[in-house]
Amino acid sequence: MSNIKLIIEERAVSIGKFMVGRLLPFRQKRMVGPFIYIDHMGPVKLNERENFDVLPHPHIGLSTLTFLFEGSIMHRDTLGNEVEIKPGAVNWMTAGKGIVHSERTPEYLRDSPLYMHGLQIWVALPKELEQMEPEFSHIEEQQIPGWTEGDLQFKLVAGEAFGRKSPVPVFSMLFMLEIKSKTKQTVNIGDQLFGEAGLYILNGAIESEGYVYDPKQLLVAKDSTLCEFTIQENSTVYIFGGDPFPEERFIDWNFVSSSKELIEDAKQKWKAQSFDKIEGDETEFIPYPTFKLKGV
Secondary structure (H helix, E strand, O other): OOOEEEEEEOEEEEOOOOEEEEEEOEOOEOOEOOEEEEEEEEEEEEOOOOOOEEEEEEEEOEEEEEEEEEOOEEEEEOOOOEEEEOOOOEEEEEOOOOEEEEEEOOHHHOOOOEEEEEEEEEEEOOHHHOOOOOEEEEEOHHHOOEEEEOOEEEEEEEEEEOOEEOOOOOOOOEEEEEEEEOOOEEEEOHHHOOOEEEEEEEEOOEEEOOEEEOOOEEEEEOOHHHOEEEEOOOEEEEEEEEOOOOOOOEEEOOEEEOOHHHHHHHHHHHHOOOOOOOOOOOOOOOOOOOOOOEEO
16 A cells, blocks of 8 residues: 555745745645645746845744755844855744744845745744744754765754754754655665655655656655655655644744634734834835635
8 A cells, every 4th residue: 555645736826026836734734743834936047137035024833944955045033133045054943922034135146147946844833832932043054964875865954863863953853854866766764754754856756656756746654654765866855744733733824823812913913013123124024914814
């Protein structure tokens, strides 16, 4: 019997000037472990008259993980952080009870053509930490654990697996792995995983029980401990997941919580513009859109 429970295709979603490929949430699978939101951004080429500018906007109840393959983003937030995100680094921002941030093309690149490509991910916080103080960490590429096994190249972007631990300061049991191979190889890593697991094919392909799966597909496993597949040559995949939470999560725009009341409070606070402002980026913001609260 196949270990693949669900196949999720990327869905085109607009985030202002740009289209992204949304993987989570999905109507049949709202979360994989604590992972509640995954967007594949790009690849896209911006000309010298275009810039990647996501105006100031708020979050509660989650951590954001930004991981670029190409391009550059300047992160600013209400904690006073101003950090350039480059390919291979992990930008990890924990919203807790509330934070505001912006993501823009750095000033020195604003008049130059620019490629943008990466993943933007939200990880829900455990219920007891949803109202924690906001935090921020930026982990450079060389700090991320990486190793090889034969022709397979591994990188532990976040969490724990293979007896290793990423320096990204996560708040629940989770993993996010990168696997690359230049040759066709069998991958059997189920004994290193736990909880729920999803596999995203960035490029190349994988084969499982006679079926071939291509890029822009997210495969959700029935049982993470049975994770075995054949990775084709010149392929890159990401495997993520972990222990699911016992409580339901709700999502409304950029707000995630186990409490609808906390989401409503954050919504009204943003409408009133009573969140803290980003120093140096105070004049613009994304207004709260109008749509209904959904259970996740």
